[in-house]
Amino acid sequence: MRVPKGLILAAAVLVTASTMSACSLPSTTAGSTSTGAKTTLTVDMSSYPASLDPGLQYDTDSYQVYRNVFDQLLHRDPTTNQIVPWLATTWKQTNPTTWVFTIRSGVKFSDGSPLTAADAAFSIQRILDPAFASQQNANFSAIASASGSGQQLTITTKYPSPTLLSYLTTLSVVPMAYVKKVGNAAFNLKPVGSGPYVFSSDIPGSQVVLKRNDAYWGTKPSITEADFRAVPDVASRVADLQSGKADIATDMTPDSAGQVKSDAALQVLSAPTERVSYLAFNTIHGGATDNPAVRKAISEAIDYSSLINDLEGGYAKPVDSVLTPLAFGYPASLPDYQYNPAQAKAMIQSAGAAGQTITMATSPTYDPQIVQAIQADIEAVGLKVDIQNTDQATYLKKVQSPTHSWGSIRFGQWSCSCLDADGVAYPLFHTGTIWSSYSNPAFDDLVDKARQTIDPTTRTGLYAQAYGVLAQDVPGIGLFQIESVYLASKNLQWKPDAQQSFFVANMKLAS
Amino acid sequence: MTAVSAELRTPRPRLAAGGALQLLRYLAGRLVQAFIALVGMSTAVFFALRLSGDPALLLAPPNATAADIAELRRQLGLDAPVWRQYLSYLGDVAHGNLGYSYVQHEPALTLIAQRMPYTVMLALSALVLSVLFGVGAGMVMALSRGRLGERVLTPLVLAGQAMPAFWTGILLILVFSVWLRVLPSTGYSGLSSLILPAITLASLSAATIARVTRGAMLEQLSRDYVRTARSKGAGTFRLLWRHLLRNISIPILTVVALETANLLGGSVVTEMIFAWPGIGQLTVQSVSARDFPLVQAIVILASTVYIVINLVTDVAYGFIDPRIMILTKGGGVS
Numbered sequence: 001m002r003v004p005k006g007l008i009l010a011a012a013v014l015v016t017a018s019t020m021s022a023c024s025l026p027s028t029t030a031g032s033t034s035t036g037a038k039t040t041l042t043v044d045m046s047s048y049p050a051s052l053d054p055g056l057q058y059d060t061d062s063y064q065v066y067r068n069v070f071d072q073l074l075h076r077d078p079t080t081n082q083i084v085p086w087l088a089t090t091w092k093q094t095n096p097t098t099w100v101f102t103i104r105s106g107v108k109f110s111d112g113s114p115l116t117a118a119d120a121a122f123s124i125q126r127i128l129d130p131a132f133a134s135q136q137n138a139n140f141s142a143i144a145s146a147s148g149s150g151q152q153l154t155i156t157t158k159y160p161s162p163t164l165l166s167y168l169t170t171l172s173v174v175p176m177a178y179v180k181k182v183g184n185a186a187f188n189l190k191p192v193g194s195g196p197y198v199f200s201s202d203i204p205g206s207q208v209v210l211k212r213n214d215a216y217w218g219t220k221p222s223i224t225e226a227d228f229r230a231v232p233d234v235a236s237r238v239a240d241l242q243s244g245k246a247d248i249a250t251d252m253t254p255d256s257a258g259q260v261k262s263d264a265a266l267q268v269l270s271a272p273t274e275r276v277s278y279l280a281f282n283t284i285h286g287g288a289t290d291n292p293a294v295r296k297a298i299s300e301a302i303d304y305s306s307l308i309n310d311l312e313g314g315y316a317k318p319v320d321s322v323l324t325p326l327a328f329g330y331p332a333s334l335p336d337y338q339y340n341p342a343q344a345k346a347m348i349q350s351a352g353a354a355g356q357t358i359t360m361a362t363s364p365t366y367d368p369q370i371v372q373a374i375q376a377d378i379e380a381v382g383l384k385v386d387i388q389n390t391d392q393a394t395y396l397k398k399v400q401s402p403t404h405s406w407g408s409i410r411f412g413q414w415s416c417s418c419l420d421a422d423g424v425a426y427p428l429f430h431t432g433t434i435w436s437s438y439s440n441p442a443f444d445d446l447v448d449k450a451r452q453t454i455d456p457t458t459r460t461g462l463y464a465q466a467y468g469v470l471a472q473d474v475p476g477i478g479l480f481q482i483e484s485v486y487l488a489s490k491n492l493q494w495k496p497d498a499q500q501s502f503f504v505a506n507m508k509l510a511s
Numbered sequence: 512m513t514a515v516s517a518e519l520r521t522p523r524p525r526l527a528a529g530g531a532l533q534l535l536r537y538l539a540g541r542l543v544q545a546f547i548a549l550v551g552m553s554t555a556v557f558f559a560l561r562l563s564g565d566p567a568l569l570l571a572p573p574n575a576t577a578a579d580i581a582e583l584r585r586q587l588g589l590d591a592p593v594w595r596q597y598l599s600y601l602g603d604v605a606h607g608n609l610g611y612s613y614v615q616h617e618p619a620l621t622l623i624a625q626r627m628p629y630t631v632m633l634a635l636s637a638l639v640l641s642v643l644f645g646v647g648a649g650m651v652m653a654l655s656r657g658r659l660g661e662r663v664l665t666p667l668v669l670a671g672q673a674m675p676a677f678w679t680g681i682l683l684i685l686v687f688s689v690w691l692r693v694l695p696s697t698g699y700s701g702l703s704s705l706i707l708p709a710i711t712l713a714s715l716s717a718a719t720i721a722r723v724t725r726g727a728m729l730e731q732l733s734r735d736y737v738r739t740a741r742s743k744g745a746g747t748f749r750l751l752w753r754h755l756l757r758n759i760s761i762p763i764l765t766v767v768a769l770e771t772a773n774l775l776g777g778s779v780v781t782e783m784i785f786a787w788p789g790i791g792q793l794t795v796q797s798v799s800a801r802d803f804p805l806v807q808a809i810v811i812l813a814s815t816v817y818i819v820i821n822l823v824t825d826v827a828y829g830f831i832d833p834r835i836m837i838l839t840k841g842g843g844v845s
Binding site: 056130141205392394402414415418 | 566570571575579580582583586615622629688692697698699784785787792
């Protein structure tokens with residue numbers, strides 16, 4: 001069949017037109033066109049903040065943004081991790097359950113209204129209000145009441161609470177009058193705080209823009225604008241850094257850190273966090289793992305340095321319990337976990353467990369490479385490991401069930417956001433808590449006693465004993481302490497800290 | 512001349528009074544079907560989600576106690592029996608209330624409305640690109656069968672079809688953002704940021720459309736009316752625009768309609784790679800957080816888009832090709 005040339009030409013015009021139309025769209029904002037000294041910081045995060053109201057969510061992507069807009073009642077010193085004054089300048093305990101804080105005077109919210117103790121009390125009350133459905137409720141559930149008068153904030157707890165101050169470092173203070181005026185929903189959309197930055201604009205699901213609060217009471221930050229962008233794909237966050245679109249990317253993988261090491265314009269920033277990768281045993285209905293000798297053998301079967309160096313790219317640190325040295329009450333004298341497969345094999349055999357199958361529960365949330373490495377290590381010493389991978393919600397339902405029928409061993413990651421020995425010992429191993437499949441009345445007693453006093457020396461002594469019991473019974477193994485990994489432009493001067501607080505006010509951009 | 516060209520020319524659709532009534536009856540039937548499909552979809556997604564796990568477990572902070580989680584469940588209304596949750600859900604949907612996001616603390620409909628413009632913008636750009644390129648390339652391939660045009664375009668089309676979006680997307684970002692630095696890599700920052708995601712998204716659809724166009728063209732080119740028209744002296748453009756295009760438009764319309772419905776549902780991979788703030792990203796976030804109200808709302812919306820586009824396409828067939836309308840008159844179209 002012959003087809004006329006004209007017809008081909010006509011069709012070819014269509015193709016060209018389509019290509020042209022793709023190229024002729026205006027590209028006014030293409031690339032990053034910064035000139036002179038850069039004072040705008042662009043941050044790539046893995047997801048968009050779930051809320052900007054600091055009373056609702058406490059997930060990393062949310063608080064990295066909103067903690068810049070608000071002031072917290074207390075802070076932690078980024079180097080020593082000690083609790084230091086912030087909005088509260090002094091505090092004292094008047095009886096075992098009553099604390100009195102003096103609130104800094106002269107602090108103003110960005111709408112001009114003064115910040116008083118009543119605002120601080122209100123910030124606590126709304127988190128405790130069941131109708132508000134705050135996901136932070138559990139962090140403050142020890143509090144019975146909070147009241148403010150002038151610059152004096154009084155907090156009473158239901159029982160002596162040694163971790164109260166720790167959790168108050170996460171409390172952002174909101175303006176009571178403004179929140180009551182506009183309502184919670186509007187406040188979440190357009191938050192007003194007293195922090196070094198003010199909310200400027202947003203594209204829901206995409207970015208939040210903060211501008212410097214020039215009326216801020218503290219040191220004036222050098223960065224005038226911070227653009228927080230949600231970029232879910234790790235490779236895209238790397239491309240943003242390489243193309244100059246972003247100055248820093250959070251929540252990066254060790255792989256991506258290796259990828260940019262050769263890039264002269266970029267740097268890797270990392271810091272050990274209080275988050276620990278751990279194995280927990282079912283010691284109640286776990287089969288082979290009901291026997292402490294088998295648990296001890298597994299603790300010697302795992303090649304910890306291979307996990308840290310080969311799978312975590314070196315962005316992790318060895319630990320000797322599920323608690324990190326960063327936490328209060330960390331006992332310095334715990335025996336190190338030793339990798340000793342020969343001895344582990346002998347122990348499995350003498351325990352009569354050789355060839356038995358243990359079930360390992362996990363979910364896609366946890367790195368499958370690590371789960372498989374652990375499986376291989378345990379199988380090498382004579383047990384069989386059956387990995388049961390379910391989605392996170394199902395995994396949680398299974399392992400938190402009071403029937404303890406979830407299997408023998410599970411891999412998880414833990415952080416209490418409190419830097420305190422209680423935040424690991426109680427929720428993970430105390431009898432009857434949702435995470436614990438371990439029960440030892442002597443251990444429970446020590447942890448309960450440590451909860452009833454706030455005297456640091458007594459508490460440290462009790463935790464030394466409690467963690468000693470854990471080292472004997474091995475209901476769980478700390479695998480490694482996780483480091484937070486950020487990739488950033490070389491121009492950025494900043495040191496990340498253990499709390500993963502992302503205070504833009506502490507950052508500087510060299511021109 | 513006049514007699515032949517009158518026969519060649521496809522007549523414009525005319526609706527007689529009876530035809531209009533027939534069309535209305537047809538539309539009413541389709542609307543009932545659409546309604547049943549929507550109720551079915553809403554029910555399916557409601558129960559599928561309830562089987563998939565408890566959102567209270569995911570929302571509670573790690574140090575929550577069993578009592579804290581039970582309280583959260585009560586606040587979210589998940590402690591009621593499933594049948595009661597289902598009835599109140601149906602009641603709410605009937606009143607246009609698609610619920611309140613557990614995670615983002617905003618009405619699901621508001622969240623979708625915020626993201627919809629971005630997905631529509633991306634989908635329409637991708638659609639325009641893929642129709643222009645796909646139809647154009649398909650025509651060239653058919654018309655230059657065995658010659659240079661086909662030899663150049665066939666591998667391109669195959670590549671477009673074979674390359675997954677996550678690969679095309681990263682490749683385009685590397686070339687245009689990292690190396691050449693001419694286009695933004697991610698996010699929405701004006702029209703320039705639309706180019707790379709639109710091309711990524713269009714590359715898959717364009718390939719499909721090109722193949723369908725080529726097939727339809729080849730079929731038509733062998734028909735008698737083309738030869739007759741040529742022998743009557745019809746010019747090239749006249750042949751293409753007046754006769755061929757209308758005759759190949761039914762298969763193209765079908766595939767374009769399907770692609771449109773897919774694109775409007777939110778393209779998960781493309782939106783994730785380019786950090787595009789559309790429905791696709793929202794879907795992934797809401798599913799992984801078990802944000803029940805939001806997932807339900809998105810599914811209802813996506814199904815509605817699918818159903819409406821299918822309906823519109825079926826009606827459009829009748830206008831493009833009145834023979835289909837005649838069939839409808841006979842009551843033969845389901």
